[in-house]
Structure formats: structure tokens, C-alpha cells
Amino acid sequence: xxxxxxxxxxxxxxxxxxxxxxxxxxxxxxxxxxxxxxxxxxxxxxxxxxxxxxxxxxxxxxxxxxxxxxxxxxxxxxxxxxxxxxxxxxxxxxxxxxxxxxxxxxxxxxxxxxxxxxxxxxxxxxxxxxxxxxxxxxxxxxxxxxxxxxxxxxxxxxxxxxxxxxxxxxxxxxxxxxxxxxxxxxxxxxxxxxxxxxxxxxxxxxxxxxxxxxxxxxxxxxxxxxxxxxxxxxxxxxxxxxxxxxxxxxxxxxxxxxxxxxxxxxxxxxxxxxxxxxxxxxxxxxxxxxxxxxxxxxxxxxxxxxxxxxxxxxxxxxxx
Amino acid sequence: xxxxxxxxxxxxxxxxxxxxxxxxxxxxxxxxxxxxxxxxxxxxxxxxxxxxxxxxxxxxxxxxxxxxxxxxxxxxxxxxxxxxxxxxxxxxxxxxxxxxxxxxxxxxxxxxxxxxxxxxxxxxxxxxxxxxxxxxxxxxxxxxxxxxxxxxxxxxxxxxxxxxxxxxxxxxxxxxxxxxxxxxxxxxxxxxxxxxxxxxxxxxxxxxxxxxxxxxxxxxxxxxxxxxxxxxxxxxxxxxxxxxxxxxxxxxxxxxxxxxxxxxxxxxxxx
Numbered sequence: 062x063x064x065x066x067x068x069x070x071x072x073x074x075x076x077x078x079x080x081x082x083x084x085x086x087x088x089x090x091x092x093x094x095x096x097x098x099x100x101x102x103x104x105x106x107x108x109x110x111x112x113x114x115x116x117x118x119x120x121x122x123x124x125x126x127x128x129x130x131x132x133x134x135x136x137x138x139x140x141x142x143x144x145x146x147x148x149x150x151x152x153x154x155x156x157x158x159x160x161x162x163x164x165x166x167x168x169x170x171x172x173x174x175x176x177x178x179x180x181x182x183x184x185x186x187x188x189x190x191x192x193x194x195x196x197x198x199x200x201x202x203x204x205x206x207x208x209x210x211x212x213x214x215x216x217x218x219x220x221x222x223x224x225x226x227x228x229x230x231x232x233x234x235x236x237x238x239x240x241x242x243x244x245x246x247x248x249x250x251x252x253x254x255x256x257x258x259x260x261x262x263x264x265x266x267x268x269x270x271x272x273x274x275x276x277x278x279x280x281x282x283x284x285x286x287x288x289x290x291x292x293x294x295x296x297x298x299x300x301x302x303x304x305x306x307x308x309x310x311x312x313x314x315x316x317x318x319x320x321x322x323x324x325x326x327x328x329x330x331x332x333x334x335x336x337x338x339x340x341x342x343x344x345x346x347x348x349x350x351x352x353x354x355x356x357x358x359x360x361x362x363x364x365x366x367x368x369x370x371x372x373x374x375x376x377x378x379x380x381x
Numbered sequence: 382x383x384x385x386x387x388x389x390x391x392x393x394x395x396x397x398x399x400x401x402x403x404x405x406x407x408x409x410x411x412x413x414x415x416x417x418x419x420x421x422x423x424x425x426x427x428x429x430x431x432x433x434x435x436x437x438x439x440x441x442x443x444x445x446x447x448x449x450x451x452x453x454x455x456x457x458x459x460x461x462x463x464x465x466x467x468x469x470x471x472x473x474x475x476x477x478x479x480x481x482x483x484x485x486x487x488x489x490x491x492x493x494x495x496x497x498x499x500x501x502x503x504x505x506x507x508x509x510x511x512x513x514x515x516x517x518x519x520x521x522x523x524x525x526x527x528x529x530x531x532x533x534x535x536x537x538x539x540x541x542x543x544x545x546x547x548x549x550x551x552x553x554x555x556x557x558x559x560x561x562x563x564x565x566x567x568x569x570x571x572x573x574x575x576x577x578x579x580x581x582x583x584x585x586x587x588x589x590x591x592x593x594x595x596x597x598x599x600x601x602x603x604x605x606x607x608x609x610x611x612x613x614x615x616x617x618x619x620x621x622x623x624x625x626x627x628x629x630x631x632x633x634x635x636x637x638x639x640x641x642x643x644x645x646x647x648x649x650x651x652x
Contacts, residue, residue, distance in 0.1 A: 115550060117546070117549060117550055145552075146552045146553070146554055147552065148552070149549070149550055149551060149552035150550060150551035150552035150553075151552055155547070155550035155551075157543050157546065157547055157550075158543075159543060162542055162543040162544060163543045163544050163546075163547040164544055164547075165544045165548075165562055165565075165566070166544075166566070167565045167566055168565070176561070177551045180551060180552050180553060181552060225547075228551070
């Protein structure tokens with residue numbers, strides 16, 4: 062049985078200007094100890110999808126209108142508040158984008174991790190503190206005893222992101238959801254944090270869902286990739302396969318727009334056009350205004366997700 | 382932590398502490414019983430026996446100022462503290478939960494705010510009947526909307542911080558988040574406001590007592606001493622003058638503490 066099974070998830074935003082289908086019929090699953098990347102540009106629904114996994118979406122305006130999210134056999138969508146609180150932080154850990162602001166400035170990092178531990182375990186203060194020092198060591202912080210007594214502002218961005226990761230792992234969750242964990246960091250620190258996540262996954266066997274707009278970030282960290290466009294899942298493939306043989310025109314465009322050291326292109330390619338505004342989505346395939354392979358049917362019906370061989374699933378009329 | 386301490390901070394804190402101590406220990410410090418009347422010694426200026434003189438009943442003004450400080454400072458401190466306890470929570474709930482909770486609490490405090498503070502205090506004290514308790518309640522209610530507003534707006538800022546979302550994701554409940562994450566982050570401005578509003582409350586207490594709505598004679602409070610002294614301000618100005626000086630000193634001292642705390646907690650105005 063998979064650890065996480067998302068089926069036909071739809072999250073809509075009920076705004077004054079109408080209903081925005083932020084996530085529209087997304088399905089994927091994750092086995093224990095495996096990792097999945099969710100890729101797409103801003104506003105494609107990847108963060109909404111990730112937040113839904115723990116029902117962290119802002120309600121209102123957002124609401125899960127249909128679908129199910131089964132974590133360890135239990136449906137998160139219909140879960141009671143006390144069960145949700147027991148799930149959050151304990152079974153599923155969350156890492157936010159900006160380590161500068163995701164720590165409370167008025168407490169030491171040790172206190173914050175210890176508090177997170179004590180929320181879910183009936184540990185003594187001393188035991189929780191010892192656990193805090195232990196996870197700081199685990200995430201590769203030198204001199205964890207001293208750093209545990211430091212306030213967030215006394216640490217660098219990379220150190221803080223390590224603290225945030227440590228806090229997310231403090232209760233040994235089965236799944237770690239990382240929403241753009243390296244976007245706010247320097248490039249050199251990014252590599253270290255990714256290396257850390259990879260090492261932790263190997264050591265602890267934690268499942269990871271990594272949300273990013275940066276294909277380079279997922280390339281050697283995740284097993285499978287889900288590509289999202291305008292709230293729709295357009296391609297789902299093993300990571301090697303996605304890079305070697307991208308099928309959806311959008312995925313191909315994304316990959317062409319990654320700068321490479323091996324080929325000497327004069328100009329970096331982009332995908333023509335922009336994502337349509339959320340309340341004015343085209344009929345049929347949502348990518349049709351920007352697609353080179355567009356046909357009549359693309360304007361009329363939404364393409365279903367179909368098997369395209371090699372473990373790849375893709376939603377495109379041109380490929381069926 | 383390296384805290385810059387300037388002269389103003391020292392003087393303000395020292396003076397406030399001194400006034401509180403003098404009031405607290407007035408039964409041991411006062412030279413005479415503040416209620417002891419003597420018609421022979423009435424309406425005297427300062428003498429060796431009566432340092433601050435005597436009032437129209439021949440009571441020792443120094444003793445009355447010291448004992449009066451007990452009432453005035455007790456009300457002046459108790460009322461804002463009670464008001465803060467209620468107001469800060471109400472403001473946090475409004476700022477954190479938003480929606481209908483916010484609308485109801487904000488409109489209620491706007492309604493209270495629409496009355497001038499003193500007028501509101503007078504109305505409540507008059508409705509409850511003059512006494513120590515009603516002065517405390519009146520002042521607490523009069524200051525309540527200010528605490529609600531301050532705490533609400535500070536909470537709204539903290540509410541948007543990602544570490545609040547992070548603690549929801551860590552499995553914390555909303556009440557626990559307000560207590561553990563919001564309150565410590567809004568405590569700074571609230572402490573500053575509290576010390577400034579203690580000064581305001583001391584003034585309000587004096588005003589209520591002056592109008593006969595605070596502690597009742599013969600119990601001395603700074604406000605009712607001025608009221609008593611008013612009857613013969615030309616013949617014997619001393620009771621009113623010393624009580625007035627005590628009020629001025631106390632208000633000044635707590636304002637200085639507030640200013641000092643504000644500079645301390647807000648680096649931008651510290652320079």
C-alpha cells in the first residue's frame with residue numbers, strides 16, 4: 062500500500078471575481094521512503110496541492126471540492142481537527158520556502174525544536190531539548206549544543222534552513238513536504254541543502270515531496286516527477302525518463318528553457334505566451350494558446366491522462 | 382543582551398519604584414494617622430511637625446499624601462493591568478481569527494472609543510456608585526478598547542508571518558499559537574503601552590476622585606485631596622498643592638518609563 066495516495070484532487074478558490082480552479086483533478090501516489098517532485102511555474106497549483114496534503118490551504122477562500130488524499134490509509138480530506146493536528150508535524154513534516162521568516166524570532170532554535178517535539182510526544186523538557194540537539198547534529202550543524210541556544214537572527218540563511226529541516230524531522234515523520242526549500246538561498250547553499258535532504262532520505266527512509274519551479278533541483282533528488290500546468294497534471298514520469306524523453310509539449314518547453322553548460326545556445330529558449338489568468342482559462346486543454354502542436358480537439362475537450370510507455374503518463378491530445 | 386541605559390530610564394524607573402514603595406509602606410512611613418483630625422492645628426502651612434502642613438480638618442498632609450498614594454497608585458496600576466488582561470486577549474482573537482469575531486470585537490471597541498476616555502470613566506463610575514472598585518472598573522473599561530486595538534493590529538502583523546503557518550503545519554492548535562507565538566511577539570509594544578496608560582490611569586483616577594467618584598472620604602486619595610483643598614485654595618493651598626505635585630510626579634515617572642521602554646524595544650527611535 063502506498064504511503065500517500067492522492068486521487069482526483071480538486072481545490073477551488075472562491076473569490077469575488079469567481080471560482081478559480083487552482084488544482085483540478087490531480088492524482089498521484091507515493092510509496093514509503095520514495096520521493097516525488099512537483100514541478101511547475103508560479104500559480105500552477107503546486108503549492109496548493111502540497112498544502113492540501115495536510116489541509117493547510119487557507120479556508121476560505123480555498124476549499125477542497127472533490128477527491129481524496131489517503132495518508133497511511135486515512136483520508137485527510139474528511140479528517141477531524143484533532144486528528145489533523147496529530148498528523149501535522151508528527152506524521153508529515155513541512156519545510157517552508159523562507160528560513161528567514163519561518164522561525165519565531167523571540168525563541169532560541171533549541172526551544173522551538175523542543176516545543177515541536179513536546180507537541181506530539183510526552184517528553185520531559187530535558188528529553189525534548191536533548192532531541193533538539195540530536196536533530197541539529199543530524200542536519201549537519203556544527204557544535205549543536207551551542208547553536209541550540211542561539212536565536213534565529215544569529216544564524217545564517219543556510220543554517221536556519223537546516224534548523225527548519227531539523228524541526229520538520231524532529232518527530233520522525235513518514236513524509237516530508239518541502240515547498241521550494243532552496244529558493245530563498247544562495248546557490249552554493251542550495252546544493253548543500255539538497256545534499257542534506259538526499260542524505261537524510263537515505264538514512265531515515267523518509268518519503269519526500271519536493272515542490273519546486275527549478276528542474277535542476279529535482280534532477281538528482283527525486284524518483285518521480287509530476288509536472289503541473291494551470292492546476293492540471295500534464296505529465297507524470299520517473300525522473301530519468303522525464304529528462305531523457307519528455308512527452309508533453311509543456312515539459313519539453315520547460316526543459317529547453319533550462320540553461321545548460323553542454324550545449325552552446327545563443328539564446329535561451331522560452332515558452333511563448335504566458336499562463337492565462339486564473340479566471341479566464343481556455344476551454345479544452347489549458348495549454349492550447351501556447352502549444353505548437355495545437356489541434357481542433359485541444360480547444361474542445363480536456364485531454365485525459367494516458368499511459369505513454371516507460372512509466373510515463375501524459376495528458377496531451379497530440380500524443381494519443 | 383547589551384541594553385543601553387540612559388539617564389531618563391534611570392530617573393523614570395527609580396522615581397516610579399520610589400513612589401510605589403512610599404505608597405506601599407505608608408503605614409510605617411507616615412508620621413501621623415492620616416484620619417486624625419485636630420481643629421487647633423487646622424489650615425497650617427509646612428512646619429517642623431507637619432512637613433507638608435495640615436488641611437482644614439487639621440489632618441497631616443504628608444501622611445495623607447503617602448496614604449493617598451496607596452489608593453491612587455493601586456487604582457492607577459490595577460485598572461490598566463486588568464484592562465490589558467482582557468483587552469489583549471480580545472485583540473488577539475480579533476486579529477488572529479478575523480472574520481465575524483474581528484468585526485464584533487472591533488465594532489464594540491470602536492463604540493467604546495467614540496466616548497472621550499474621561500467621560501466614559503465618569504459615566505461608568507457614576508452608574509456603579511462611587512467606590513474604589515467602581516473606579517477600577519471604570520478606568521479598566523475606559524482603557525479596554527485601546528488595548529484591543531493595539532493588540533489586534535500587532536496580531537494582524539504577526540499573523541501573516543510564515544512561522545505562524547509553520548506552527549500550524551507542526552500541529553499546533555490556534556489557542557496554543559496565540560499563547561506561544563503571537564503573545565511573545567506583540568509583548569513589546571503592549572508593555573510600552575501599559576506603562577504609558579498607567580500614567581493615564583493615574584490621571585483618570587485623580588479626575589474621578591476630584592469629581593467625587595473615586596475612593597470616598599475620609600479615605601485620602603490624591604484626587605479627593607485636591608477636591609478638599611479646593612474649598613480654601615487661597616487660605617490653605619498646601620493639601621491641593623502637594624497632592625497635585627504627587628500626581629504630576631507619578632504621571633511623569635510612568636511616562637518616562639514608557640518612553641524608555643519604547644526606545645529600548647524599538648531600535649528605530651532609539652537613535
